[in-house]
Amino acid sequence: MRNVVVIGGGIVGLSVAWELTKRGQDVTVLEKEARWAAHQTGHNSNVVHAGLYYKPGSYKARMSTAGNRSIVDFARQYGVPVEVCGKLVVATSDAELPALAVLAERAEANGVPAKLISPAEARDHEPEVSCVGALRVESTGIIDFPAVCATLVRLLDETSADLRLNSPALGIRPGRHGGVEVATGTDVVHGSALVNCAGLHSDRIARLAGLTPSARIVPFRGEYYELKPERRNLVRGLIYPVPDPSLPFLGVHLTRMLDGSVHAGPNAVLALRREGYRWRDVSARDVADVARFPGVWRLARKYAYPTGVDEVRRSFSRHRFAASLARLVPAVTADDIVRHGSGVRAQALRPDGSLVDDFLIETTRNQVHVLNAPSPAATSALEIAKHIADVVSDAAA
Structure with missing residues (x-):
């Protein structure tokens, strides 16, 4: 059995750890803060995005559309507050109508349930809105992403995953018998593979691990x-x-x-x-x-x-x-x-x-680095995790 070291305790890192654990891997998660989801995950809008904005075929398009379903299913299964309420994208001038039509076409290409509606129909949903046209997107929702993380931590605890707060990655080097070693200041963690989900510090972690990131x-x-x-x-x-x-x-x-x-x-x-x-x-x-x-x-x-x-x-x-x-x-x-x-x-x-307008994931020997995962990464976290777990599994094969 392999031990995978995951750096970063936001929703992406915890989702990766959970997916790897489900596949039978031992996992150690290192988070430099004293609590989970301390930064991007804990400071976002808590919107479950539908996937209509992104270039068809891109990571963001595929993973947010699938993630819209999987994160809602996860929340309902484990009792995390979630509501699929839909949203309006509104054109406030005639000059914006062509861009709204393009957005509707992109929604269709990405498999997102959306419909162009009139100003009167828009006011049926939002009586105070002002627009000359609108796009109604049914699958957008709202959720408590920090609560998703708390649930993932509980699930990981139940699998005896090694979850470490106050554990910054200060040094990374190849292991003497393969794999990697990560120094935290109080300990050296040995792993057969490394997954970098450090968010705001992901490029620095990549350089610490010997990678020259492209961004x-x-x-x-x-x-x-x-x-x-x-x-x-x-x-x-x-x-x-x-x-x-x-x-x-x-x-x-x-x-x-x-x-x-x-x-x-x-x-x-x-x-x-x-x-x-x-x-x-x-x-x-x-x-x-x-x-x-x-x-x-x-x-x-x-x-x-x-x-x-x-x-x-x-x-x-x-x-x-x-x-x-x-x-x-x-x-x-x-x-x-x-x-x-x-x-x-x-x-x-x-x-x-x-x-960089798409998720950016770069790999090297025994390492996977998530170098760009802003919105809609929280929506897509479970799908990003499946992709990364596949990469880790392929590297082990």
Whole structure:
């Protein structure tokens, strides 16, 4: 029996560990924080994505469409809160209608149940919405992803998996008798194989393991507001704008959560620390890494003005943030929203300045590195895990 070392205790790492365990592998999971799902998994929108945005045939398209079903089935099987409520993607001007039609075609190509509807039909779902056309997506849902992780931890505990918190990977080298050795500062963990699911630090773990990754992680912070309790009636479900196809982000949207609260956001600004949830969270090392990477400057030349400037302005202005929401629901004003929190997206960027727009998984001897797994990775986690377990099994054959 092989022992596989998984680095990273978010939803992807825990899902990989669970899938490997089901296949008869011994597993050790190393998480540097004192709790599971501490970063991307614990700071996301808790939306179960349908899979309509992604290029047909891509990892994201295939894994999110399948993941939409598997994560909901998992939640229902183990009692994790989940609701398949559907969502609206709305065009707020005639200029957005062609892009909405393309999105509908992509949904059909990806096998996503979606239907173009009229403004009147859209208001049947969301009485306060303003649009000239909309796409109704039935399979989108909301879930408690941290609760999914807590369930996975419980299931792994029941299989006697070796789960270690406060265990950062500080050194990685080939094992003396094959496999790998991972130094945590207090111990050296031996494994026949290594799976890197370190999210915001995945590129650094890859380099620590001797791989030269094809992309670098650049952190983008997404900031959220929420509607005040007395204004939650303005939104019944999920309302999204038509996304800009040239950007990796879906735009500011409104999401009713399982507890009835309504979250608004996120925007997207460059974070000054890989785990920088506030402007004052600054890491000299992380800033220097960004400044030295030529891909960032090439990206900046393309997007800094006006897109980047607008995002920064919105970060500091509740009125600008509310104005973005009012494009979707005109009744929303700056007095209706309050700060809620933020998350940091681990976005992989290539040296030429291009954003990696699909999941990026690279392998070397006895190693699998998940180097780009932002949204919809949480939705797709069980499917990503099956793929990685196949890779590990093939390497052992």
